Amino acid sequence: MYPPTRVCIRPGCKYIEGRRKGQQRQLSHRTSTNVVYLSREFGPLPATCHSMSCSKCNDRYYPDFFVDQESHSRAYYGGIPTALHVTTHMFIEAPLCDRWTNSSACAWVSFTNNARIYNLEHQESLATFPRSWSVEPELLPTIASDAFFLFALLRNRMERRTHLVLSNNGDQSARLEPALLARNASMVxxxxxxxxxxxxxxxxxxxxxxxxxxxxxxxxxxxxxxRPCCKVHDCQEPLPSQRSRFCATHSSKNDDCAVVGCTGKVTAGFQTCQDPSHRTLEDPTNRSSLFVLRRRLERLRTASLEGDGNAVTDELVDIDADGECPSKSDEGNTKPHARFGRRRTxxxxxxxxxxxxxxxxxxxxxxxxxxxxxxxxxxxxxxxxxxxxxxxxxxxxxxxxxxxxxxxxxxxxxxxxxxxxxxxxxxxxxxxxxxxxxxxxxxxxxxxxxxxxxxxxxxxxxxxxxxxxxxxxxxxxxxxxxxxxxxxxxxxx
Ligand SMILES: [Zn+2]
Ligand SMILES: [Zn+2]
Ligand SMILES: [Zn+2]
Ligand SMILES: [Zn+2]
Structure with a gap:
C-alpha cells in the first residue's frame, strides 16, 4: 500500500533552486508498517503500508490521507479509496464495507454478525495467516463498526464533492464523532x-x-x-457516558432516592434512601423473584437478537414492594414504587x-x-x-x-x-x-x-x-x- 502521490501537494512546497526548480517537492523518509489487508475475495492478507513525508512542511502521506502537521488533521484525498485505513494496522476493501452496509440495510445484519460471517467465510485464511506478522488478522465487531461509519462518511463527501478531514489525535471512535455530528446536522x-x-x-x-x-x-x-437518554422526562441533553442515568445538568439527581415521589438522598452503594420500605425494593439479598426474572428475560432477549453475549441489561424497571410492575390505572395505589436503571427515548x-x-x-x-x-x-x-x-x-x-x-x-x-x-x-x-x-x-x-x-x-x-x-x-x-x-x-x- 503506497500513498497515491510521490510529491508534496501543498502549493508552497516547491523547489526554489537546482534542476527541479519550480516543481513540487519529492516525498522522502519512507516508513513501512506491517498491516492486515481484509480483502473481499481472499480474506485477510498480510500487507505493508508505506508512508512518506515532505522535508519542507513535514506532512506525512499515507495511502488514504495525509497528516497535516500544522492542524494535526487527516485530510482524505477525495473519492473512496480501494481499501479503507480503518485502524493503524488494518485496511478493509471498500466493496466489503459496501456489502456490510447493504446487509445491514436489507437484512438487519449487525456489526457483530457482519464480523462473524466474514471470519467464518475466511476460516482457512485465518488459520494459515503468518503468526510472525505481529498483527491479529481477525475482524472485531468494533472495527466493522468503525469501517461502516468511515465508509459512509467518505461516500457522503464524495457525493457532495468535498473532502473528509478528521483529527489525527485520539482513537478512531473519538476521531469520527465531529464528522458524524456534522453529517447528522446536515440531514435535518x-x-x-x-x-x-x-x-x-x-x-x-x-x-x-x-x-x-x-x-x-x-x-x-x-x-x-x-437509545439510552437522561432519566429526567423530556430532557434531550446527551449522556456523559453510555452507563450514565442522567445528563451533566441533571447529574445531582444520581443522589436522589429511586422511589417515585421520595425526596430522600441515597446512601453509598444504593439507589434508595434509608427508609426501610424503600430499601427493600432494591435489597440485593432480598430481590423479588419478578425483578430477577424480568432482568434475566431482558438479558436473554437482547443476547439472542444481538448475539454479542455482553449486552447491557440495566433497563428502566418500575418495581413496588410486592415486586410487581405498578399499574398506571390503579389510582388508589399508595405503595411506594421505585424506578431503577436507565431511561430510553x-x-x-x-x-x-x-x-x-x-x-x-x-x-x-x-x-x-x-x-x-x-x-x-x-x-x-x-x-x-x-x-x-x-x-x-x-x-x-x-x-x-x-x-x-x-x-x-x-x-x-x-x-x-x-x-x-x-x-x-x-x-x-x-x-x-x-x-x-x-x-x-x-x-x-x-x-x-x-x-x-x-x-x-x-x-x-x-x-x-x-x-x-x-x-x-x-x-x-x-x-x-x-x-x-x-x-x-x-x-x-
Ligand atoms: Zn510539503
Ligand atoms: Zn412516492
Ligand atoms: Zn437531563
Ligand atoms: Zn426514599
Missing amino acids: GPAREKWNHICDKCCSIEEHDGELGFIRATVMDGITIG HNEQLVVATCGIILGRATMFGSEGIDGVRKHLNAVGDTYFDNCVMPVDPFHAKTKHKETDMFCAQYCNAAQFPDLLKDGKWRFNSSAAEMTNAWFGGFQAMVREMRECRYDFFLDEMILIRNRIITADLVKARAHPLEVPYEFFGLSV
Missing part, C-alpha cells in the same frame, strides 16, 4: 434526501373548480426504537409516503401521536400545515382511540375528508408505509446501545439506502418518482 428537515419526493403512488392530481391541484399522502407513525417518528419513501425521522422523548401534533400546532398558532389534513389512520383510530376522545373525533377523523376517498374506498394504500415501518423496527437490537450521534447517523444512513432502493423500484414500476423543486415549497436548499 428538508435537507434529507428525498424529502421532496413525489410519485404516482403517493400523489394524486385533482381538478377542483377548473384548477389543478395535487394531494400528497404520507403516514406518520411511532416505532419503538430507543420513547420512539422514532417516521413520516413515510404511501409509496414507502421515508420523508422524515425524529426521536421522541415522550409519547407523541398525530392528535398531539395537531394540538401542539393549535397551541403555538403554527399555520404551516393549514393546507394539510391530519386524519388518524382509520384502523388505528378504531382500535386504539377512545370514543370519548372528542378532540381526535373532531379534527382527526379520516371519514370527514372526502378527498381521501375514491369510489367509496381509501384512495391511498398505506400498506407500503406499514412495510417500511416494520422494516425500520428491525434495527432496535442493533441501535439500542449506540450513543446518540452514532444512533442518528446509523438510522439516517439506513433510511438513505432504503430510499434509493425504493426509488429504483418505483422507476421500474413506472410510478414516475420525481423530486419537487425546493422553490415550490418556498425553500432554498
Whole structure:
C-alpha cells in the first residue's frame, strides 16, 4: 500500500533552486508498517503500508490521507479509496464495507454478525495467516463498526464533492464523532434526501373548480426504537457516558432516592434512601423473584437478537414492594414504587409516503401521536400545515382511540375528508408505509446501545439506502418518482 502521490501537494512546497526548480517537492523518509489487508475475495492478507513525508512542511502521506502537521488533521484525498485505513494496522476493501452496509440495510445484519460471517467465510485464511506478522488478522465487531461509519462518511463527501478531514489525535471512535455530528446536522428537515419526493403512488392530481391541484399522502407513525437518554422526562441533553442515568445538568439527581415521589438522598452503594420500605425494593439479598426474572428475560432477549453475549441489561424497571410492575390505572395505589436503571427515548417518528419513501425521522422523548401534533400546532398558532389534513389512520383510530376522545373525533377523523376517498374506498394504500415501518423496527437490537450521534447517523444512513432502493423500484414500476423543486415549497436548499 503506497500513498497515491510521490510529491508534496501543498502549493508552497516547491523547489526554489537546482534542476527541479519550480516543481513540487519529492516525498522522502519512507516508513513501512506491517498491516492486515481484509480483502473481499481472499480474506485477510498480510500487507505493508508505506508512508512518506515532505522535508519542507513535514506532512506525512499515507495511502488514504495525509497528516497535516500544522492542524494535526487527516485530510482524505477525495473519492473512496480501494481499501479503507480503518485502524493503524488494518485496511478493509471498500466493496466489503459496501456489502456490510447493504446487509445491514436489507437484512438487519449487525456489526457483530457482519464480523462473524466474514471470519467464518475466511476460516482457512485465518488459520494459515503468518503468526510472525505481529498483527491479529481477525475482524472485531468494533472495527466493522468503525469501517461502516468511515465508509459512509467518505461516500457522503464524495457525493457532495468535498473532502473528509478528521483529527489525527485520539482513537478512531473519538476521531469520527465531529464528522458524524456534522453529517447528522446536515440531514435535518428538508435537507434529507428525498424529502421532496413525489410519485404516482403517493400523489394524486385533482381538478377542483377548473384548477389543478395535487394531494400528497404520507403516514406518520411511532416505532419503538430507543437509545439510552437522561432519566429526567423530556430532557434531550446527551449522556456523559453510555452507563450514565442522567445528563451533566441533571447529574445531582444520581443522589436522589429511586422511589417515585421520595425526596430522600441515597446512601453509598444504593439507589434508595434509608427508609426501610424503600430499601427493600432494591435489597440485593432480598430481590423479588419478578425483578430477577424480568432482568434475566431482558438479558436473554437482547443476547439472542444481538448475539454479542455482553449486552447491557440495566433497563428502566418500575418495581413496588410486592415486586410487581405498578399499574398506571390503579389510582388508589399508595405503595411506594421505585424506578431503577436507565431511561430510553420513547420512539422514532417516521413520516413515510404511501409509496414507502421515508420523508422524515425524529426521536421522541415522550409519547407523541398525530392528535398531539395537531394540538401542539393549535397551541403555538403554527399555520404551516393549514393546507394539510391530519386524519388518524382509520384502523388505528378504531382500535386504539377512545370514543370519548372528542378532540381526535373532531379534527382527526379520516371519514370527514372526502378527498381521501375514491369510489367509496381509501384512495391511498398505506400498506407500503406499514412495510417500511416494520422494516425500520428491525434495527432496535442493533441501535439500542449506540450513543446518540452514532444512533442518528446509523438510522439516517439506513433510511438513505432504503430510499434509493425504493426509488429504483418505483422507476421500474413506472410510478414516475420525481423530486419537487425546493422553490415550490418556498425553500432554498
Ligand atoms: Zn510539503
Ligand atoms: Zn412516492
Ligand atoms: Zn437531563
Ligand atoms: Zn426514599
